[in-house]
Amino acid sequence: MFIVYSPEGRNVIGRQESKIESPKRINAVSESxxxxxxxxxxxxxxxxxxxxxxxxxxxxxxxxxxxxxxxxLDTLKERHVVVQVSEIMTRDILSLPPRASLGEAWSLMQTHDIHHIPILDNENLVGMCSVQALLRHVMVADDNSLSMQDALSVGDIANTEVITTLPNVDVRRVAYIMTECNIGSLPVMSNAGKLLGIVTRSDLIKRLAQVPPLEIYA
Incomplete structure (x- = not known):
């Protein structure tokens, strides 16, 4: 199951029949x-x-x-092993409050080689700041310093409609949602709405490259 966090509240997706087109018009991917x-x-x-x-x-x-x-193929029909998000997600979460500056976000991304930062307000997920969104509002000099016209905060540029997932969702569905919605990361939330981790395309690729190889069965 996937949940969209937005200023209007939480919306569950994954139970309707229409094709998913974008985070602002998320339709369900049914089990069948x-x-x-x-x-x-x-x-x-x-x-x-x-x-x-x-x-x-x-x-x-x-x-x-x-x-x-x-x-x-016949063997696959008999197997039920599925790798879940909780097994590959990053648990050491780096986050920022909405009032943090764009410079702080850029420094965090460069220092830790990350491209997505969850924005938390009193431990509540209120947005996601990506490196793509950041670079739309700043200029990066040769010395890696930033110049910007407006004094914006990460809360001003973050995407406030955030697609999230639960820790027991299998990675095939995560890969499918990332592809369909053209996103590079998914926050992993508890049923109570607490941020538990984050899964990125890099996490999926790293797991595929490990030994023993990743085997997923329906």
């Missing part, structure tokens, strides 16, 4: 729609494997390869 998409991807991959190898492999090797692939 998601599973159907995954099944279609498996089907397309199997068909692509057959067509691409038919002209290159001897008939016996082709049959063997297809049989092994089919066995793998």
């Amino acid at each position: 729609e998601f599973e159907q998409t995954m099944m279609e991807l498996d089907k397309d991959q199997s068909g692509h494997l057959a067509s691409s190898q038919a002209s290159d492999l001897p008939h016996s090797r082709l049959n063997y390869g297809l049989s092994q692939y089919q066995k793998q």
Whole structure:
């Protein structure tokens, strides 16, 4: 499940049928729609494997390869292991209050090599400040110092409609939402609305590169 935090309150997404287009018009990705998409991807991959190898492999090797692939698909149907967000999220959260300056945000991003900062007001999530949003309002000099025309705070430039997720959501759905909404991070919240961590594209990539390899089954 995913939740959008905004000044108007919390809105749950993930239970309607329409396609998600942007954070300001978030529609749901239903369970059935998601599973159907995954099944279609498996089907397309199997068909692509057959067509691409038919002209290159001897008939016996082709049959063997297809049989092994089919066995793998059959095995997937029996497995239920899913990596959840809580297993890959960053728990040491760096945040700023809404009144923090853009210079403070830039310094924090450069020092810790991060691109997204949650904005907390009395421990309540009120926005997300990204490096892209920051660079729309400042100029970076050769010495990495900032120059700006207006004395803005991070609260002035932060996105106040924040898509979040829960710690027990599996990473396939997180990757799907990030892709559909073109966002690079998701705050991970408790049911009570407390910020527990943050998951980014980098977290997903790092986990995919680890040994043993990431295996996700529906």
